[in-house]
Amino acid sequence: MSEERKLEYASRLQRMIRIETVSDPGRRSPEEDFDRFRGLLRELFPALFAACVQEDAGGSILLRWRGDVSSALPVMFMNHFDVVPADGKGWTFPPFSGEIDGERLWGRGTLDDKGGVWAMMQAAEELAEEGFVPPRDIYFEIGCDEEIRGHNADAISARFHDQGKRFEMVFDEGGDIVRDPISGAKGLFAMVGVGEKSVVELKFTARSEGGHASTPDKDTPFVRLGKFMAYVDRHQIFDVEISPVVSEMLTRLSPYMKGGGKLLGKAGKAKKPIEMLKPKLGGTVGALLSTTIAFTMAGGGEAVNVIPKEAWAIADMRCSHHQGQDASIAAVTRIAKRxxxxxxxxxxxxxxxxxxxxxRAFKLVEEAVAAVLPDVDACVPYLMTGGSDSRYFGRVCDQCIRFLPFVLEAGQLSSIHGVDEYVGLDSLEPAVDYYKYLIKNV
Ligand SMILES: [Zn+2]
Known part of the structure; x- marks a missing residue:
């Protein structure tokens, strides 16, 4: 790759990183910053904006690029430009400085998801400059509120739904290219999200008559909450199942697995895999096999010498498709009652x-990855445990793919929504070429 093209790309993405577009309940960046960002996109991608018609999308951006065959169903490419907060503590470089150190571009949003916005638009810009006309109508949605649940994406897809408009394929952010994605699987894999677990926030409350701390009864509110949380932590209270997606994931990874990983590979094909897997039901793999619950906040009580009348804990529950929200809520409610x-x-x-x-959308991704990133061992379908705006597009599209073609080093995944987020400069050119491949071949 030419050094020049790499640096040119990095400097364009750097400008996007430097505008703080933070989405957080109660701590959203001022609207002028979002305005400045939208203005920057127009400045960076003039040919694309000229080639497209802009449609109403609230604070997000929705572009329609007219294609050759208007009878074919359109295709949607989407990414988002809002980011989660970063206070800079523990960062090597300030999170909105967009520091380029020769190998990496640092900053909040480089991976999630301004990098995706940039790569998608850069590809389209270069094609538009050449006078390219897409094979069918292509939409670009650049979301402004994905990190706070994507109300705009919901509204946009609802409008398409009301208009009776459908999309053949949707390509959103999601999985990346990672080395050794689960324990035992050795290699470089494109983790292509084909769905995502849904999130339920729950509050558990324990009540009592209160009373003085000098004469405590048994099972006061905090004790009951504590026992409950310990029980949920120690027992598998949700249904474990190897879904078709996870089975396919394990099948595709198993040629690269040794030892413990092989067990998973075998379990993927076994009739009664659960017994084989029970000892391994933690972490990443466990999260793919069942609903999970994490207790994240707790409180109650007013004074050190008073038994609280009420104590509470809040949990983040991610529901599997095989158990679903209602059944998962019922399962945990039953335990809480006890x-x-x-x-x-x-x-x-x-x-x-x-x-x-x-x-077809998954096949296209496989083709594109093979064409531009030949070092990747395999494309592997998986379920995202986090969310993306594309979940709202299920009502207008059957093929929603969640994937960004950035190659992540070990430990880089935790920088997303964490500290020291960066993108490797060597990832930039393949990412543009990946989107070009898709745009040309949809
Ligand atoms: Zn994101």
Missing amino acids: FGLETEVITRSVSSDITDHGC
């Missing part, structure tokens, strides 16, 4: 459909 707790659903996200990995 400890005398009330369960309350605070919020629920939309559930995503699962895209068939045999579909």
Whole structure:
């Protein structure tokens, strides 16, 4: 890759990183910053904006690029430009400095997801400059509020739905190219998201008559909450199942597995895999096999010498497709009741459909990856445990793919929503070429 092209790309993405477009409940960047960012996109991608018609999308951007064959169903490419907060503590470089150190471009949003916005638009810009006309209508949606649940994406897809408009394929952010994605699997794999677990926020409350701390009864509110959380931590309270997606993932990874990983590969094909897998039901793999629950906040009580009348804990529950939201809520509510707790659903996200990995969109991704990133050992379908805006597009599209073709080093995954987020400069050119391949071949 020419050094010149790499640096040119890096400097364009750098400008995007330097504008703080933070989405966080209560801590959203001022609207002028979002405005400045939208203005920057126009400045960086003039040919694309000239080639497209812009449609109403709230604070997001929605572009329609007219294609050759208007009878074919359109295709949607989407990414988002809002980012989660970064206070700079523990960062090697300030998170909005966009520092380039020769090998990496550092900053919040480089991976999630301004890097995706940039690569997608850069590819389209270069094609538009050449006078390219896409084979069918292509839409670009650049979201402004994905990190706070993507209300704009929801509204946009609802409008398409009301208009009776459908899309053949949707390509959104999602998995990346990672080395050794699960324990035992050695190699470089494109983790292509074909669905995502849905999120339910729950509150568990324990009540009592209160009283003075000098004469405590047994099983006061905090004790009951504690027992309940310990129980949920120690027992597999949700249904474990190897879904078709996970089975396919393990099948594709198993040629690269040794030892413990091989067990997973075998379990993927076994009739009763659960017994084989029980000892391994933690971490990444466990999250793919069942609903998970994590207790994230707790409180209650007013004084050190008073038994609280009420204590509470909040949990983030990610629901599997085989158990679903209602059944998962019922399962945990049953346990909570045993400890005398009330369960309350605070919020629920939309559930995503699962895209068939045999579909055309998945095949196109495989072709594109093979064409531009020959070092990748395999494209592997997987379920995202986090969310993306594309979950709202299930109502207008059967083939929703969640993938960004950036190559991540060990440990880089945790920088997403964490500290020291960066993108390797060597990832930039293949990412543009990946999007060009898709745009040309949809
Ligand atoms: Zn994202």
